[in-house]
Amino acid sequence: MINAEVIIVGGGVIGSSIAHYLAKNKVDVLVLEKNDIGSGASSRNGGGIRQSARDLREMPLAIHAVKNLWPYLSEELGVDVEYHQKGNLRLAKNNQHLKVLEKIVEHGQSVGLDLKMIDGDQVKELCPFVSHEVIGASYCATDGHGNPMTTTLGFYKRARELGARFITGESVKSLIIKKGKISGVKTLENIYEAPIVIVASGLESRSIANTAGIDLPMQKVMLEALITEDQSPMFSQMIGTAASDFYGHQTEHGSFVFGGMTGLEPFDSQEENAVTRNIAAPSICRAILGYFPFFENVKIIRTWSGFLDEMVDHVPVISKVEEVPGLILACGFSGHGYGISPAVGQLIAQMIVEGQPSISLEAFKYDRFKPRV
Amino acid sequence: MSKIIGRALKKDDFVEMPDDHIIICRCEEITKGEIRRAIYEGMYTMNEIKRYLRVGMGLCQGQTCNKLVKAIVAKELGLDMKDIEIPIPRSPARPIAMKAYADDGYMR
Numbered sequence: 010m011i012n013a014e015v016i017i018v019g020g021g022v023i024g025s026s027i028a029h030y031l032a033k034n035k036v037d038v039l040v041l042e043k044n045d046i047g048s049g050a051s052s053r054n055g056g057g058i059r060q061s062a063r064d065l066r067e068m069p070l071a072i073h074a075v076k077n078l079w080p081y082l083s084e085e086l087g088v089d090v091e092y093h094q095k096g097n098l099r100l101a102k103n104n105q106h107l108k109v110l111e112k113i114v115e116h117g118q119s120v121g122l123d124l125k126m127i128d129g130d131q132v133k134e135l136c137p138f139v140s141h142e143v144i145g146a147s148y149c150a151t152d153g154h155g156n157p158m159t160t161t162l163g164f165y166k167r168a169r170e171l172g173a174r175f176i177t178g179e180s181v182k183s184l185i186i187k188k189g190k191i192s193g194v195k196t197l198e199n200i201y202e203a204p205i206v207i208v209a210s211g212l213e214s215r216s217i218a219n220t221a222g223i224d225l226p227m228q229k230v231m232l233e234a235l236i237t238e239d240q241s242p243m244f245s246q247m248i249g250t251a252a253s254d255f256y257g258h259q260t261e262h263g264s265f266v267f268g269g270m271t272g273l274e275p276f277d278s279q280e281e282n283a284v285t286r287n288i289a290a291p292s293i294c295r296a297i298l299g300y301f302p303f304f305e306n307v308k309i310i311r312t313w314s315g316f317l318d319e320m321v322d323h324v325p326v327i328s329k330v331e332e333v334p335g336l337i338l339a340c341g342f343s344g345h346g347y348g349i350s351p352a353v354g355q356l357i358a359q360m361i362v363e364g365q366p367s368i369s370l371e372a373f374k375y376d377r378f379k380p381r382v
Numbered sequence: 383m384s385k386i387i388g389r390a391l392k393k394d395d396f397v398e399m400p401d402d403h404i405i406i407c408r409c410e411e412i413t414k415g416e417i418r419r420a421i422y423e424g425m426y427t428m429n430e431i432k433r434y435l436r437v438g439m440g441l442c443q444g445q446t447c448n449k450l451v452k453a454i455v456a457k458e459l460g461l462d463m464k465d466i467e468i469p470i471p472r473s474p475a476r477p478i479a480m481k482a483y484a485d486d487g488y489m490r
Binding site for chain 1: 479
């Protein structure tokens, strides 16, 4: 039996971020990870760090992270997280696309975000490689991108240096409740005890929460990505489209990372493991070439796939569980958890250390899901 | 199922070796010393080392350096080579131009 003040289930970007901010506050924390560090969605995402096109509930976290945490994160962790704040362009090719973007812009401006519509010429000025078919875009100058893999491993490395303990290869199967309170977790082979348990296990969070009688309306959605060979620096913005057919950016070392979906998810991709499908990479390639004809002879060197833990309202659960004192859930990030991961770690640490997070997490409660009638 | 690995900090300081300058991953130009230091900093699996340093993420996709990295991990962590998993192989086996990849017969 191993004891800690806090157990975190899941060594992804969220779990490692929480571990970092707790360890920084001298909390004795133990992280249990089933595979290796960052093996799930934390290493399988496009690296977008954006505020634009987020649900208004997530906006305070995203704005706080972009303003106060991301710019200093590499220094804080001692690992280059490759954060670049060079803007986000969401491209449009027709009037229907423009309408989609106008709504996103109106939405963002309502909370004071520096988000605006720009025309085709202005897009070309910012990013000369776009097709002449692009007639406009939404542009958020304070958005950007980073490297999800070095961010996750950076949180891990720094947390470890600050005294957080990590054990990998430990698959948590159930929560242990004693006298109505959380008392620890059970893995395949061991029992670990702590008065506070945080479940940050992505998709697996649902089955783990189930063992305490808590269910979450979450499903598995596959996304795939492709990596190009190195290119000399071409453009630095994060790119998306109004049609949501692909997204991507150029990384620091020169490769482009492009992600996307075929439109058949989640119905055609319920495999147990994330395995790339024949139809996905070609479909993402066609989407990219439709906006960036330049890439036609650029080579793809690698593809990968991963699963999102998608909530029914596309907004995460970051919440204490009232029925089970000591249990905290941080999951269901629905494909956009990376950008807010530093804020989530910091706020959950405040919740534990100071009793209250400095930004309200009320909107992310686990019991917000109600039948429609 | 992955093996249970504790990630406790090493008690001793990192010790440099005379051959740390040797390049192990040719595509990304990553040295033995960088890999040894990454292991010292807690990157205990080949997938973690790959994600941390870009070892095996270049044009050859690790076909040249995987074995060498494996040997370094085995030595640094005192493991048997056969107990170390190599990073997940990724499609395509050779680089393919985007226009060829896009042409799978679905959209003509």
